[in-house]
Amino acid sequence: MxxxxxxxxxxxxxxxxxxxxxxxxxxxxxxxxxxxxxxxxxxxxxxxxxxxxxxxxxxxxxxxxxxxxxxxxxxxxxxxxxxxxxxxxxxxxxxxxxxxxxxxxxxxxxxxxxxxxxxxxxxxxxxxxxxxxxxxxxxxxxxxxxxxxxxxxxxxxxxxxxTTGDLAQKAEKLFNITGARTTVLPPDARHSDYDIIPITIQDGCLYKCRFCKIKNKKAFIERSRQNINDQILALKSLYGKDLINYNAIFLGEHDGLNAPMDLILYAAQTAFEQFKFINAYMKKPMLYFFGSVDALLKADDRLFYRLNELPFHTCINIGLESADDTTLSLLGKPVSARKVKKAFDRMQTINQNFAQIEMTCNFVMDKDLPASHNQAMLDLIRKKIPRTRPKGSVYLSPLQFGNPSRQILFDFYHLKTQSLLPMFLYIIQRL
Ligand code: SF4
Structure with missing residues (x-):
């Protein structure tokens, strides 16, 4: 503007x-x-x-x-x-x-x-x-x-x-447009103070992990371009005159990266044009979505080249959860530690090669997890990284809800001092 x-x-x-x-x-x-x-x-x-x-x-x-x-x-x-x-x-x-x-x-x-x-x-x-x-x-x-x-x-x-009632109704309208309330935003959305516009490009997720409190029952399914167009038009009207204060989108739901490359790019480009982000009051447009280990491993290299050319800075948050097979099995997450490590390596390559993309990841933390969990994570964030890097944040997500704990906080700081990547706590926040 x-x-x-x-x-x-x-x-x-x-x-x-x-x-x-x-x-x-x-x-x-x-x-x-x-x-x-x-x-x-x-x-x-x-x-x-x-x-x-x-x-x-x-x-x-x-x-x-x-x-x-x-x-x-x-x-x-x-x-x-x-x-x-x-x-x-x-x-x-x-x-x-x-x-x-x-x-x-x-x-x-x-x-x-x-x-x-x-x-x-x-x-x-x-x-x-x-x-x-x-x-x-x-x-x-x-x-x-x-x-x-x-x-x-x-x-x-x-x-x-x-009135308060009007605003509650308007929020319901928003959830209806995208199909459901966004129950979890990527931790990276903090860079936009969580002021994002949600667009659902797919529903559900691949794994339905046992530990996860935010999953739904929907099998992974992608939305059509028509559906994405309809959402964008309805969102444009819902955000109304305040649209000028937005320049960030979240491509939901839980595994946007597993959607076809063309659909991801189509949603991002159409939103940018329709929401007139070029003319927004807020500068530096941001694009956020989640990805799974399998989605990252199979993602076409061209996706990252093309994302890098978009007028957005893109943050993709990958739920790794653990690089230890015993812990993955305790969590009920159906991926192997070998795949998690491969996904971690690919994230580092993308972070090194694409200035406009930041791949971040999540690991769980809890006092009852086996010691092998932290050890396997430290092997990645210390031994696999040659020196301190400012890009590619690692988020630690406490497993327990409603249970602030000084001990876990202390453990977090201890891990943070050992990490060669930026490390932060992940507060699960909905829209
Ligand atoms: S952690 Fe991710 S993949 Fe696993 S159930 Fe939750 S949303 Fe689905």
Whole structure:
């Protein structure tokens, strides 16, 4: 988006002794890793002495935080996702958040996940109140008693007509377009602050591993081009005016890499054109998907050459889980350690040869796994790599949900110090 297009979104401010309003505020245009709160995209803000509420270009609430003393921390905030979850971004109260996640802020989720860090912000009064009753709080802000410029008054009217129920319905509509809720996003989606547009190019997965909590019953099946076109058109209308704030897509579901090469490229290119990413407010378009060991081993080399030429930076996350046969069998994952090692080698080759592609992988972690699991993983991430590399993150995914553990966190840091690849924790996050 250049200056001419930005002129279509004129900034406007209004202030009286009760409320201050900024329309079309220009936030950061590139996702970055900062130790202070950064807001991205074009949005509008309303602020009183008690609360800050921010709205996207569809007049839907996007961020909120209280300014009262009972708010947990002045630089922490709530963000509402397009799937209508609230996420509380905390500093973690803990110096190790960046080392553990690769991000300065820890996303605290409303639902149970495998995170080892963080507290229970949704049990505090202000976070619980804002996330469930923001529309009531908004309706109680008195904006009627004085003359207000027409543009501001119209904006106020629009934000007040959208209720929590409307947003829940809209999220359902999103899940219907893609066929189901995205129950897990790749860990790499953190590079876009999880602000992605999901497009389902295939359903299900190949393995149906016993340990996996996010799998569904669907056998692997690819979608047709027509179906992908229909999704893109419906998504375009659903994201509406806020589409300009997006430049990242997730090609779901659990094994996008196993879809035919032409279908992957078709979905990515069509989305780029239809969503007009060339004109997005956010810079650096990103493409994310998952892949399985078998999908990676059989993938045509041409796919990577062609992905590398797309106007996206592509992150493909491979679920390796373990390079140890005993552990794979305990997990009920029907692949051999030999194949996992081959897949790992191919990931390194791709990472070395394609500047616009990053292959990342996941390994599970749990205190009850055999010692041979960590040993086999370290053999890959230490012995197979000649020196420290900045590309090709390894994510460790705790097996247990809802069970933060200092011991497992300690084990993670111990492994991290030994890895020659960047290593982070994988927090399972849905859309
Ligand atoms: S880990 Fe991946 S392949 Fe295995 S069941 Fe879960 S989604 Fe399917």
């Amino acid at each position: 250049d200056k001419t297009d930005l002129a279509n979104y004129p900034a406007l401010t209004y202030k009286d002794n009760q409320v201050s309003i900024q329309l079309n505020f220009q936030g950061a245009r590139e996702y970055s890793k900062m130790s202070f709160p950064v807001k991205y995209g074009l949005f509008s803000r309303m602020e009183t002495d008690k609360i800050v509420l921010e709205f996207n270009m569809n007049h839907e609430i996007k961020h909120a935080k209280a300014k009262t003393l009972d708010w947990l921390h002045p630089s922490e905030w709530l963000k509402r996702t397009v799937g209508n979850d609230w996420v509380y971004y905390s500093t973690g109260g803990y110096a190790g958040v960046y080392e553990a996640l690769g991000e300065y802020y820890l996303p605290n989720l409303m639902y149970q996940t495998n995170c080892l860090l963080g507290g229970r912000p949704f049990e505090t009064t202000q976070v619980a109140k804002i996330s469930s009753q923001w529309d009531k709080i908004l309706s109680e802000i008195d904006t009627n008693k004085r003359p207000i410029p027409t543009t501001i008054a119209q904006w106020l009217e629009k934000i007040k007509t959208i």
